[in-house]
Amino acid sequence: MKEERMNDNPLFSISYGLYLVSARDNGKINGCIINTIQQLCNTPEKIGAVINKHCLTHDMIKNSGKMCISILTKDTPYELFFHFGLKSGRDINKFDSVNYWLDKESLPYLTRHVNSYISCHVTSMTDLGTHSLFVGEIYDSKKINDMPSILYQDYFDYVKPQASYISDDEYRSELMMQGESVMSQMMGINRTVSKEATGKTKEDTIITPDTKNLVVSVNEPS
Numbered sequence: 450m451k452e453e454r455m456n457d458n459p460l461f462s463i464s465y466g467l468y469l470v471s472a473r474d475n476g477k478i479n480g481c482i483i484n485t486i487q488q489l490c491n492t493p494e495k496i497g498a499v500i501n502k503h504c505l506t507h508d509m510i511k512n513s514g515k516m517c518i519s520i521l522t523k524d525t526p527y528e529l530f531f532h533f534g535l536k537s538g539r540d541i542n543k544f545d546s547v548n549y550w551l552d553k554e555s556l557p558y559l560t561r562h563v564n565s566y567i568s569c570h571v572t573s574m575t576d577l578g579t580h581s582l583f584v585g586e587i588y589d590s591k592k593i594n595d596m597p598s599i600l601y602q603d604y605f606d607y608v609k610p611q612a613s614y615i616s617d618d619e620y621r622s623e624l625m626m627q628g629e630s631v632m633s634q635m636m637g638i639n640r641t642v643s644k645e646a647t648g649k650t651k652e653d654t655i656i657t658p659d660t661k662n663l664v665v666s667v668n669e670p671s
């Protein structure tokens with residue numbers, strides 16, 4: 450029934466990509482999945498991101514005035530959407546279990562399943578109701594590889610498990626039972642680039658990509 454209503458709604462015919470938008474506020478880094486990214490202007494180059502006020506990432510961008518957008522690729526596994534899009538940074542430290550680099554102002558972007566990142570200083574924030582529109586001017590960006598970007602439609606077509614097959618709740622318990630080892634395998638978790646190895650904290654270290662797990666080449670950050 451709900452499915453039918455969704456299919457009849459013209460709003461569901463609008464095309465989107467999928468992105469990880471991340472922020473750093475008061476020493477904490479966090480991010481969430483969004484589909485609502487758009488280039489709004491050419492000169493100057495401005496990007497818009499629409500984020501629900503309930504998201505921790507919303508408040509972190511509001512407080513810090515910066516956001517970094519990782520553009521996700523077609524090979525992005527459901528586990529990554531689940532981790533960043535169905536859990537909140539209020540409950541877990543999401544970046545503890547993934548590999549990431551830092552941009553010029555130390556905002557994190559993912560090393561895997563990403564073809565580019567774009568970082569912005571927020572120039573305006575508009576209250577839209579449930580969501581806010583953040584408009585930002587680009588201060589750092591990089592094309593990392595040529596993998597095609599994933600579309601929101603791809604998420605429904607082949608990434609998200611079918612509702613009849615497994616629910617998000619079932620998937621959550623399955624992941625918990627496996628101690629999130631699935632995440633490690635899918636996302637190249639690098640808990641072992643470590644204090645012991647380097648004498649530095651995880652953030653000082655700037656996690657290096659685990660080349661064994663990389664499916665695409667990753668450039669050194671500038």
Ligand SMILES: Cc1cc2nc3c(=O)[nH]c(=O)nc-3n(C[C@H](O)[C@H](O)[C@H](O)COP(=O)(O)O)c2cc1C
Binds near residue numbers: 467
């Ligand atoms: C495929 C997908 C698309 C999403 N798109 C958006 C979006 O456009 N805007 C938004 O505010 N949240 C969106 N979300 C939900 C947030 O990612 C989610 O609320 C997240 O848990 C917030 O995490 P945080 O509290 O750590 O910021 C999406 C989630 C998924 C799985």
